[in-house]
Amino acid sequence: MAAESDLKSEWGELFDALSTAFASGDRQAFIQTLDRLGEAREHALYRDLRELSTDLRVALEQFRLDSRLATLAGKDVPDARVRLDHALKITEEGAHRTLDLVERSCPLAERIARQAAALSEPLRSVRAGLLDGTTHPTSVNELLSQAEEFLAVAQRESDLVRGNLTEVLMAQSSQDLSGQIIRGVIVLVGEVERTLAHLSALAGNDSTKTPVPHAPTPSAGSGFGPAIPGLTTGAVGEQNDVDALLADLGM
Amino acid sequence: MNEQLKFLVVDDFSTMRRIVKNLLNDLGYKNVEEADDGATALPMLKGGDFDFIITDWNMPTLPGLGLLKAVRADPKLARLPVLMVTAEAKREQIVEAAQAGVSGYIIKPFTAQTLSEKLAKILGQPAKA
Numbered sequence: 001m002a003a004e005s006d007l008k009s010e011w012g013e014l015f016d017a018l019s020t021a022f023a024s025g026d027r028q029a030f031i032q033t034l035d036r037l038g039e040a041r042e043h044a045l046y047r048d049l050r051e052l053s054t055d056l057r058v059a060l061e062q063f064r065l066d067s068r069l070a071t072l073a074g075k076d077v078p079d080a081r082v083r084l085d086h087a088l089k090i091t092e093e094g095a096h097r098t099l100d101l102v103e104r105s106c107p108l109a110e111r112i113a114r115q116a117a118a119l120s121e122p123l124r125s126v127r128a129g130l131l132d133g134t135t136h137p138t139s140v141n142e143l144l145s146q147a148e149e150f151l152a153v154a155q156r157e158s159d160l161v162r163g164n165l166t167e168v169l170m171a172q173s174s175q176d177l178s179g180q181i182i183r184g185v186i187v188l189v190g191e192v193e194r195t196l197a198h199l200s201a202l203a204g205n206d207s208t209k210t211p212v213p214h215a216p217t218p219s220a221g222s223g224f225g226p227a228i229p230g231l232t233t234g235a236v237g238e239q240n241d242v243d244a245l246l247a248d249l250g251m
Numbered sequence: 252m253n254e255q256l257k258f259l260v261v262d263d264f265s266t267m268r269r270i271v272k273n274l275l276n277d278l279g280y281k282n283v284e285e286a287d288d289g290a291t292a293l294p295m296l297k298g299g300d301f302d303f304i305i306t307d308w309n310m311p312t313l314p315g316l317g318l319l320k321a322v323r324a325d326p327k328l329a330r331l332p333v334l335m336v337t338a339e340a341k342r343e344q345i346v347e348a349a350q351a352g353v354s355g356y357i358i359k360p361f362t363a364q365t366l367s368e369k370l371a372k373i374l375g376q377p378a379k380a
Binding site: 167170172225249 | 264269274308309316317340341342344345346347349357359360362363365
């Protein structure tokens with residue numbers, strides 16, 4: 001019944017007018033009504049076509065998102081996991097390196113302090129003996145030898161501590177390297193978030209949302225970030241390889 | 252060696268800028284300024300009397316390669332030594348940097364010794380231990 005009433009409300013008026021004009025033999029009215037019927041039919045056709053094209057656009061958009069999502073889920077996200085593992089490894093190594101150097105330096109500084117402290121009592125006693133004339137030259141000589149020995153140790157071990165501090169400084173570069181990797185993953189997570197939000201908007205048939213912009217793809221010019229073992233191809237291993245490559249290029 | 256040389260250290264990570272600045276100080280170079288991107292470095296270079304640039308590659312606005320090209324294209328800056336200190340390790344990139352006129356290329360992570368050697372080489376001096 002619903003279809004029948006739809007048919008009547010859509011075409012009833014024109015059909016009645018056409019049939020009236022036909023019955024009364026009013027040729028002009030008949031032709032005019034026939035034209036109006038044709039226009040109405042065309043209009044309905046265009047409306048259907050518009051709907052079809054919208055559906056098609058949404059389907060295509062969905063397909064594009066689905067394929068992007070497949071790449072994200074199948075490659076980019078697993079790669080990101082490898083990247084984060086590597087970042088974790090870099091920071092862990094950096095922290096251990098720093099701790100090793102601190103553990104190595106503390107005993108050196110303690111030994112210098114201990115030996116300096118051990119010198120103060122003989123110094124005091126020799127000075128007191130010099131004042132009251134009881135100090136024998138051999139005690140002075142002994143003290144000076146002891147002081148010389150201490151100075152040599154202090155110099156050698158301070159140099160070691162200084163070197164260790166430089167190493168501690170260098171170990172902090174792990175923040176830069178892991179930070180670059182983490183930044184790359186943050187960009188990827190942002191894209192996953194936007195893709196999912198857009199997909200859910202499409203599922204709710206809200207096609208007014210703007211398409212998801214892709215995260216910028218890293219390139220040679222902008223930089224790829226640190227080489228990731230197992231992922232990065234065509235990378236040199238260490239400084240010697242760079243030097244060799246540059247030497248080949250005549251530098 | 253000329254301890255008055257004025258350095259510009261360009262890196263978007265402040266930790267790395269501090270590391271390089273400390274290493275330069277250890278080597279006797281006390282005149283060191285910092286920039287956090289190629290885009291902020293370029294006006295500093297144009298306005299200041301810098302003698303040496305140490306730059307990262309991967310930076311958000313103007314990467315190190317772009318900075319290098321801009322420096323080489325500017326008649327006033329073209330002859331400045333540019334030492335790249337970067338985690339970018341692809342062969343194609345090292346070749347590209349060389350073609351763009353980089354003076355030296357160090358990959359991170361690096362050692363204090365490597366920096367000292369490359370500086371000395373570029374400045375034509377014996378390296379400090």
